Each structure stands twice: as structure tokens, then as C-alpha cells.
Amino acid sequence: MNSKNTKAGLYQVRANKLLMLTVFMLLFSVGMYAQGKKLISGTVNDKTGMGLPGVSIIEVGTTNSVATDVDGKFVIEAAVGSTLEISFVGYDTQTIVVEQNTSTLNVTLEEGALMLDAVEVVSVGYGTMRKSDLTGAISTLSGDDLLKGNITSTSRVLQGKVAGLAVVQDTGDPSAGSSIRLRGGTSLTASNSPLIVVDGVAGVDIDIVQPNDIKSVDVLKDASATAIYGSRGANGVIIITTKSGRKGASIVYNGFTGIGKAANNLDLLSADQWRGYVRDNNLADAVDYGGDTNWQKEIQQTAVSQNHNLSISSGTETSGLKASIQYFDNEGVIKKSGLERLSGNINAYQYAFNKKLKFDVGLMANIDKWNPVDYRVFERSFNLNPTIPVYDENGDFTSVGGTLYENPVEILTNRTADSRRHRLLGYFKTEVDIFKDFKAVVNTSLEHNALQADQYKPSYAVLEGRTENGYAQKTYAEYTTAQIETYLTYSKLFDKHSVNVMAGYSYLENVYQGFGAQRSGFETDLFGYNNLGAGYSYRLGDVYSYKGKSNLVSFFGRANYSYDGKYMATATIRRDGSSRFGANNKWGVFPSASVAWRISDENFMNWSDNWLGNLKLRVGYGVTGNQDGIGEYKSLSILGVGQDSYYNPATGTWSLAYSPTQNPNPDLKWEQTGQLNIGLDFTLFNILSGSFEYYSKQTKDLLYTYQVPQPPYLVGTMLANVGELSNKGVELTLNADVINKDKFTWSVNGTFAHNKQVIEKLSNQTYETDIIYSGSLHGLSGMSNQYSQIIAEGYPVGTFWGKEFLGFDEDGQFILSEEEKAIGDVQPDFIMGLGMNFTYDKFDLGISGYGMFGQDVLNATAMMLNDPNRLPAYNVPDSYVGSGINSAPTYSSYWIEKASFFRLQNVTLGYTIPFENIGSKLRVYVMGENLAVFTNYDGTDPEVNLTGLANPGIDRFNNYPRPRTFSIGLNFTLAE
């Protein structure tokens, strides 16, 4: 509505200054209704019944126009007999004549053959935007993109799909998660994982969502996009929106079953090779136990998995319901391991009062069950002599004494470990159209996550069972996060101007608690872990409990402005206060600003219209934070009570001492990242579309537990904000519809990213550190307190530091350089994802893979196994025999390998049987996962953990083998 036309007065709403809203609210001006016209309300939907936001409705011949809200609703006042033109980019325009009796209009727009990104709606945090209006770097995936391939966990389906988003699966253990990292890590201490937002609830566990329930995933990459999440936005934000009920009813079943085997094992000597070696070298003292055992195979199994997912959906004009249930049983390739998950999800929405009020309610829950594997079995499976049989002549487990020499099959068999995790997420969201153009949203949510872990090592178990005479343990840990978020949005379209303003407040409270108990000394093994009281041996520390709480208070706002779809600007601000921060830094402010220019829409670009569909330049800068590295109470001077007991000689008893546990740091605060992003979106020849991003991130106030001088400090380490590091990189996303014929289509999508990380500073006035040693080798024989990496100015995190290998001398001893130097780094130069989809008539074929290039891995497994002291008692790799290595394991560049790889992750071939009823269909498919890995790396798998400080890029016996899996599956959709 235009005030010039209606001669209406203006008024302003002024919000409470204290609430930081003033700036935004001043922008609002709202017209009042003129007399003598007809008020028409309605909804614009797409053909699936989903409301279309931002649709323009113009009274032809006037400048009177409105736009639909996020649900596709609109209200316009128009003269009887006038014509309304309803248009939206990407859809065919409709015109409707206003009759005397017209009061509501429900319009369905048909898709036109235009740019896709113009119609895509993207979640940007506390609201949505049309993709065409974006000014920040945001990648969007729809549920259908995600489900073509691996469909077992939400984090894994993102693998290789978003430029700059590295999803690394540390092991093949189904119960282990993946690490997700966007654009290189920004933190030494804190989590480098992006913030996960599910249906508007920020900071939740990604595994609460099952892949089948995902409607879309939006990955907010640059700071101008993530600054709306302030002190939690520095590592990027992944916004997951789940499917909701749609008009009509539908039932969908997805199911598959598959078998997997370890894709690769180390080549160690077989019993025959071992005997040959012993014979050839005249090793008289070698003990031949007479068996022929492949110890790696003995702890493995063929893993059978099955997955069933059933979902129902229904909806009317004013309500919708969606529910799904899933059972997933994923066996691991190591005996007894796996993950069993039962999950359910239900959500509903209901409109009221002529669609002025909307309620959304959702509940997601799942239960995971698994048997944690003792990872110490891997090193033993490499150590044991292949002539040792698994069972002796009595059928008992063979037990040969020795260091790290326990029978790994015995370890797996004899101990019981059961873990269960419960996840729950519920939310209730209310949206109110307060008055024209204004909408208020209140979202309350609760997330609960509880882990229960039990284990029992019977009195006959070789490892820790015998010495403890039976050992039982039960632990429980949980957290609950309650959030309330309220925000107000104002959106207005007049002439060619589009304005959208949002301001809000959020309060979060996290409470965690847990307890545990353990006992040993059981007269019988009958109870397992179910009767701790039956254990007679008790130690201080055998029972414990804890509880803590933190809260986060935020004010935030965003303003978008766009002119004619050509010029766009966005500004956001967030102010976060956290109880975890030190007294001197309780509040942080995180601003951002970005602009975009659709160059292709300019008149001077008309010459390129026939080949350049879209060209948009985006530039943004923002400041974000990371507060994960600060635990609760870290800034305070605390007295703790733990295992700090003291003896009372008068009574002969022990009491507990209370002692300071940490150096207080009242200055403690978030890590702060300033990020510049320049992006270019393009579409060429209607075939190739994509975007290019350049970014530069500067992180300061890095949290690290610094070694501080003792004296004067109480404790030798202190968590403080000191260092600085930078990440710079480029990303390219390409999508090509190479062939798009009726019967045959071929599309290709690729993501490419390069990131360079440098630590700029590790010291400030108070703390001085030249080098932090990391990549600990502690625990490897002869490597106590040895480190393989440094964190130092001028180098990336995870720089291998050591002596360079120069050659072997005549005795097979390593010749190493005198000086230590940088001999590798764990950061990949380049990561990529590649997918191809073909359809031919009713067949579809999808191929996807991902790769990382240029990263170094310390093959510590090989370093320890190629040891001349091992034979004949301990097994060695085939390649060791005849290698001439005659030197005890020594860390040097010799053991650092380039671990570049490309993994052919998924190939799926499907056949769809269409039904007469449009929307119903049956698809059957076969799928192969982890089919091939192209690499020169010598170990079992080049993909090792790259995140964190503990052991990034170190392949160290803990390789739970990755499976190679083949599945057959069925998708069945029945729709009205």
C-alpha cells in the first residue's frame, strides 16, 4: 500500500529503547486503509499447496501493490472491476478481475521455466528469504538432493555436498559420529563444529533429525549470514528444516537392507609367511603355536544392516500433520559393535482466526543402543603372532602372556558394554499477525539428551577383569536445554522497494548433570553390571555426581532492503551475554553488513541475455564468536573436592580436602572471528549454474589452556584468550544440467574448496608462548611425553614437526637431519565433492564421491609395526620383511605420508514404477557404498581425524575399519 495514493497519515511505532529495537522500529511506517475500496485477503500457493512468500500482487494501472508473507498470505484493497496481477519470479503470471463479491482469493501459481534460485526459499535464521535476495554465502540442499545417496545419518548425507564443508568420518564405527568443519577451524580448544539449528531451535544435536525427515538444509557460511547467531556463529550454521504436512494425504515407506565388510585390512604376515621368515633367518627361539590365524579377520564380521522408515502426512487449508517412525539397525564390521536406532517425529500446524494465528508443534525423539568396542583390540590384532590359535585344545581362549598381547577375540567376547542414548526435541511455536505487515513469533523449545553407559568385565576377563576380580560400572549423563525466542518481523513491498526487518530476544538455559558408580570384587559374575552392591571392593571416587548450569541471553535484529531485485543490502546485529564469560566481559556485540548486486539485470547487460541467465555479486563482512571452548565456571575462583583426600592419623581414616582447582580468569570471553566474504552467483546458457566465494577469516582471542609460570600462578595452566589465527580460501560450487531431454537427463554437481590456515599470534602482554607442542605420541612404546606436532606462529594447526629422513645407513638405521623442522601438515590443500545423476526413462543412476588432497598423515601404525624388535613374537607388515629397516621406531618425516584421496562413496541404481495416481510411485534400487578409494596412502584408510588438538592426522592403531556396503532398497509413496 502506498501512502501517497491513499492520503493516509503516518504514524510510528517506537519500541522500548532498552530492548535495542529502536533502530529497526524507526524504519517502520504503516499506511492506514482508505475508504471506498474493497478489502480482499487470500493465499498464493504453489501446486503442492505450499504458500509462496514474496509474491507480488498489483492493481493494474495503479501503483497499489502488496506482497505475500512467508506463508503466501496477503491482504489488498482494490477497486471493484480492477484487475489484479499476481506475479512471481519463476512462475507464470496470473490476472484476476475483482468482482463485487470477491473477498477471498486463493491462487495457485504454475511454475514457469525460469531461474530456480528465484523461487527457492532459504532459511537464514529467525526467518526466511528468497534465494535471489540473499546477500550472504549460503548453500542450500533440498531433501531430495540429500537422499540420493547414503541415508544413514544426517551429518554423513552432507558429505561432499557443500563447498567448504568437510564432513570427516573418523572411523567405520557406526556408533561414532562424524566431525563437521566449515572453512577450516577457527579454534584451538573449542569445538569447530557448525551450530546446528533444527526447525528454528539453535544448538541441538544433529542426530535428533533423521535423513528421511529433512525437507531442506541451509548452510550459512560467511559471517554476514551467521552473525545473527552471534557468539555461536563463528563455525558456520547448518539450518535443518524438516518436512511438514501437506495438502492431501500421503504415505511413504523407505527401507533397505545391506551387508558390509571391512573395505581394507593391513597386510601382515600370515602363519605360513611367519614360518618362512623364521626358517630363513634361523630363529631358533621363535615359538610356533601351531595355528594359522588372521587376527584382524577374527575380530571382524559381515555386518548386516536394515532400515525401515514409514511416514504419513496430511493437510487441509488450515492445518497439517506429519509423522514418521524409523527403525535402523546398523551392524558394525567389528564383532558386537553397531548401532540400533529407533526414532519418531511428529509435527503439526494449525491456523486460526482467518490465518492470523498459527501454531506449530513438533516432537522428535530417538533411542540409540550400542555396545562400545574396546579399541585396544586393534593394536593387539596387529601384535599377535599368526601361529597362535584363537582357541586352545580345550576350547578356551588361547592366552599367551606379553605386553599388549591379550587375545583380542577374548576381549571382545568376555566383556559386556551397553550404552543407550535418548534424544528428545520438542518445540511450540506461535505466529501472530499483529497488524498489517507485522508478525510476531514466539518459539519455546526443550532439548533433552541422556546417555547411559554400563559395563562389566567378568572375573575371568584377561584385561582388567582378573586383576579387579570382576568390575562393574554404571554411568549416566544428561543435559537439558530450554530456550525461548521471540521476534517481530516487518515486511513491506512498495514500488520497487522491499524492506524486511526483524528484531528479537532469546533466552537459553542449559543444565547438565550426571552420576556414576563402579565396584569391583565380585564373588560371582552372574549379576553383570546389574548389582553394583555385590562388589566388595570400594574406592574413593567409585561414586560421583555433578551438576552445572549455564545461560545465554541474546538480543538480535536484522534489516534487509532490496530495490528492484537488483540491489540488496542486509545488516544484522546480535548482543550475547553468557554466564560462562568472565565478569569483565559478560556481553559481546556481533554486527554484520552485506550488499549484493544482480549485475545481469542491468540494462547495460542486455547484450548477454541469451547466455548469461544470472550474475550476482555479493560482498559482506561480519563478526561472529565461538564460546564452546569455555566450560562452565571457568572464570571463577573455585574450590573443588575430588580425590584430594588426606589422612587423619588420630582416627586412621581419610577425609576430603577442598582445594582451589583453577586459576580464575575474570577476563575470559568468546573467540572472535571477523570474516570478509566476496561471492559471485552465475547461470550460464541455462545449463551451468554455480557460485564462487572468496573469504578471509581473522580469529582473535583464541582460547587455549596456556602454560602459565608457576609461580605466581596457582595452577600451571590457565584458560585464556590469547592467540590469533587466519583462514583464507576460495570455494566453487557448480551445477550443470548437461543433458535435459524427456527420456534422458544427465546432471553433474561439484564442490571445490581451498583453505589456507595460519596461526598469526600465540602471545599477548600477559601470556607468552612460542610453541605449543601437540599431536601427542604418548602411550606408544618409547614415546612417553613425545609430540609430533607444533602449534606455532606462521604455521597452520597440526603442523608436523620433527627430523627429516635422509636415508638409511648400511645397517638399516635411519639417517635423520640434525635440525627439527616442519615436515608436513594435516590441513588439506583442497577438498572436493562430485556427484552425477542420470535418468533414462524409468531408470535413475546416481554416483557420488568426495576427496581431500594435499594433507599429510603420520602413519604411526606403520612406524610402530616396522620395528626390528618385533619378530618373531610380534607380527609385522608383509612389506617389512626385506625392507631393510633395522631401526627402532623413531618419529621422523619417513612416516609422514601424503594422504590425498578420492572416495567413490556411493553408486545407486534405481527403477521407478509410476502409478496412475500422480504422486504415487514405487522405486527399487541397489546401492553400493565406499566402493573404492583412490590414494597412495599405505595405511588402511587415508581419512583420519583432522580436527581437534589431541591427535589430528595421526593414524594410530585405532582404525576401526570402514565398511564396504551393498544394499537393496525400496521407496514407496502413496498419495491422494
Place this chain on the structure above:
Amino acid sequence: MKIKITALFLTSLFALSCTDLDEDLYDRVKDDNFGTTPSEVEALVGGAYSSLRGFSDGISNSFPGSEYVFFLNAVSSDETVIPTRGTDWFDGGQWQRAQTHTWQPSDGMILSAWRYCYAGIAKVNSIIYQIDKSGLTDEAKTPIYAELRAVRAYYYYMLLDMFGNVPIVTDFEDQNLPSNSTRQEVYDFVESELLDALPHLKSEIVYSKFTKNVAYSLLARLYLNSEAFIGVARWQDCIDMCQNISGYSLNVDYFGNFATENQTSGEIIFAIPYDHTAGTVGNYMSSMSCHYLHRFTISPTGDYPWSANGMSAEPGVYSSFEEGDIRRNAMVEGEQINLATGSVIIMDSGEPLIYTEDIPDFTNSTQNVGIRLGKYEMKPGETWERDHDLVVIRYSEILMMQAECYVRLGSPGLAQPFVEQVRSRAGVDTPGTIDLDFIDKELLREFLFEGRRRTDNIRFGTFFQPGWELGTTEPYRAIFPIPETVVNTNANLVQNPGY
């Protein structure tokens, strides 16, 4: 009207606003909320004693009864070596450097020893600060301060011995980076702190607490080593201090001092108590020496903790004991019998497990060489964390200090009865004349593996003379360097001369 409705709605939304960011504590307390009741004060003072057990925190392991603090002093002396066995115990060469007196400021064990002392000092300072703030009367505070200052003096005594020129920090609230004091200043500080504390310490014997007797013993140690520390001999002062000590006698059974229940020994003047059921950690010296399979010599089912096959006696130590000297049983030698089979244990290599005195090449040893430490009781069913208390000062040391001082003062005859007491308990005769060399060797035999040999070596000068796998040692190595990370993080500290 619309405005009012909107305003009302907005107000109702933001009425929920809460901006309280104070942290609520549930399972711990802020320091200013503690120390008001007598039991809370007791729990604070208890922390000074628990600090003596050391700690392990990812930077270093500073358990006085096993890892680096003990190793540093033992391996750098003439009693102990940690041979490199294949890869095992190479650990960057630090044990080889300790053996050959070529340690570097970056060696982890040196940092461990430093942090052991200063973590304890910082803790004691913080407890003094807490007691200051408590509501106790001055009369009630005085004996508490005395006890705490004596504990702190013990830490400074160790710093004086190991590092010499260390900063003296006594104020918990002072966060300035301190600078070095001279070794003389540290010496004076230890002496005056102990002398000041003495009148307020308990006169009676209170096991494992800092009493008058413990303070006298520490002062005696200080005077005994005074010549080595500051170049001023104070032999007579040492004797005088020893004679203040009363109420102790030699335990009839030498090994009673090292039994699991050794708190009953009437010989122990000061010990650090351990009990695994009370959650004490770090007391596993007994697991640091014997072979991995040694547990089968203790229990037929191997019901004894794994051991790490490290520390061994230097060649010559075992054979320096006379036949019949019961103290030789502090070492484990020869063929090791598997109690389950009755035959010799076979190692992974297929060879029998025989501990030998000879160590042909300590940088590249087989698993079996070296005679092992077995001074503290080893029995089936023990846990990794042992229950025996770690002996710091025994009455026998008081006797030997007097004997040594009399010899040094030129009256070996007066030394004779002290030495005789010690030796007759060990089942051996005492020669007619006692000289310094004899005292030196007797200290080795009596206090083998008790963590004090380096100090004796320095006092007798043998530390600087060539020895087994050892050339001549420069005098500056009588003290260790200040650890590299400490010097790097505190610009006010000057490294010890020579390093």
C-alpha cells in the same frame, strides 16, 4: 488503538526477558564461601598434605613416589639406571641424558620436579590466604600457619636442593611475575621459616604431619648439605638438630618400613600416606621396575598389576652388598619363576627371564638386563595404586647424619655406635674404623631407592667424578636448569648458570 495492542503484545513478549548472567554453582564452591567452620578449615589444611602426593595433568606427571620427581633424582645418581629396551623407555632420550648428566632445560622430568614443588607452594599459599580470611581467632590461626609454613619450607628445601636459585613466593594474591632469589636467600628462607614455625608445631609424634620432630629433621638435612648448598659447613649444627629428635627407634624388621601397612613402623618420622580406597594416585614405583611378566612371580594367576620394565640398579650396586645383608633383598635378581608352572618365565623373545647385574649397553638393552627394585612390599591382589605410605624421613637417617658429621668433624669413634645400630639391624657387622667412603657406601645400602642418593653423591663429590656410563660432570650440574617453559613464560627469571 492498534498501537496500544501492539505495545501490549510486545511488552508481554519481553516481560519474559531475563538478563541475569551470574553462575549458579551446584557441585563446587566459590573460594569466598568456604573456610568458616572448623571442619572446613580442616578440609583446607588437608589440601596442603594431599598436595605432597603430586599430580598428573597432561603437562607433566609429578608423583613423588614414582614418576619424574623420583626418577630425576634416582637416575642422575649412582644407584639407578633406566635402560632403553628396544623402543621402550627411549622417550626422547631423556633417561639416557639423566644417566649421562647431559639433561636439558626442555626435559619433561625437570619440569615435573619444578611443578611438583611450585604447585604445592601455590596451594599452601592459597590455603594461608583462605585461613587469613576465615573467622578464626589469632590464637587458633597461629599453629595452623606454623604447620602450613613448615610444609611450604619442605617444598622450598627440595627446590634449594634441585634448582638452587628459585623465586620465593609467599603471597597468594601477588600475581606479578617473580624473579630469582639466590641459593643463599633460598637457604636462609628455608632455615628461618622452619625456625619460626618450630615453637608452634606439635611436640608429640603425629604420624604424617609436620611436627617439631619433622622440622628438626629437615633442619638437620639442611645443615648436613649446607656446604654443598652455600659453601658453609655446619656439621655440628646438624648433630645438634638430630639430638632434638625424640620418640623414635629403628624398626626391628628393616622391611617393616616398606610394608603395605608401614604406618605402624616406629621408625618413620615423615611419610606421605597412600590408600587406594581413599583415591590416592601416583604411588606405583613398584610397577616401574620389574619385567612385564613379573606378576606371575607374585601370583600364579598373575593377580598383580602390570609392570613397566624400567628402572634397574646400576651395575655394581647389587654386588656392593655383603652376603647376609638383609637390605640386599630390596633388589630382585636372577631367574624369575612363574608360580603357576614352577619354571622360569619365558619372555616374548622366547628367552628366559633372568635379571642380570651386568647391563652391556644401556642405550640398547634386552628386556631382562638389570637388577630390579623390590623394596616396597609386593603381594598378590594389589592394585596399580599401592597402599604403602611413601617414606620420606626415617630415624635411621637421623643416626646416619650424626655418624657422618662426627666423621667429618674428625671423631669417627663417635660415629661408631650410630653406624652399628643401623648395620646390626641389617644383620651385618661394623668395621672397626669408619671413614667417609664407608659412610657414603653405607648410605647407598641403607637408603637404596629412597630418592635421596643424588644429594648424597653431590655432598660426597662422587656426582662430578667419572662413573658407570658417566664421564666427568661440570660443577654447574649440581643443580638442574630452570625448565624451559618456565623461563620462556616468565621474562623475569634468569636461567641457572651454565645452562
